[in-house]
Amino acid sequence: MINIDHARKIYSDEVKIGPLKIDIPKAGLTSLIGPNGAGKSTALLMIGRLLDMDHGHIKVANMDVSHSKSKDLAKILTILRQENHFVTRLTVRQLVGFGRFPYSQGRLTKDDEVIISKYIDFFGLTCLENRYLEELSGGQRQRAYVAMVLCQETEYVLLDEPLNNLDVARSVQMMEHLRYAADQFGRTILMVMHDINFAAKYSDRICAMKNGEIATFGTVEEVMNPTVLTDIFETRIDIMKGPCGPVAVY
Incomplete structure (x- = not known):
């Protein structure tokens, strides 16, 4: 479980995120949605200890993220930021191999190599594994980054906009991969x-944020409500019943 207990980040007198209080159950996919500036990425970065809290506590699998040793936390929690700044003269295989660092400390074993190949194959990157990142499209790099994160084989995975740079077809493939990884x-x-429709189709739960606070948290059916979404996004949103579940119509 991810336990967020009155976590707060204060950027200025006018810009504050939280206090956030929520328990996110173990297993499955949970999506954070909301308008720009709602605090979604800030919340994710605080959980992943890439951003310090000003108040409150966060625990992941009963480990306090603020006080746990990095080497211990890295074996249960991994995070992919929205912006990645890796050295471009890395091959896909070298990048994905970084996911094994908490275990190998840079000295890859045969078992590590098997796990690296597993996730390269899982994301359809086998034919690209010896290509440099600078030679890839944005979508191909995004798949390689997510492969690296899953290669760390942590129980908890945090992803900030995993569909960045992906077209519709690749977005569907990515979400199906993540759904499979969860299941x-x-x-x-x-x-x-x-995209709240991708969130609705593939998630088990949705947490909606607005103005730095948690507006609602529940099942897809509970959150995909026209009144709820219209209030959160401050624009009229209707819900249609599609073959794969509720669909938001703007």
């Missing part, structure tokens, strides 16, 4: 999502 690999995935 078959037993991962607990928390992700910031821009």
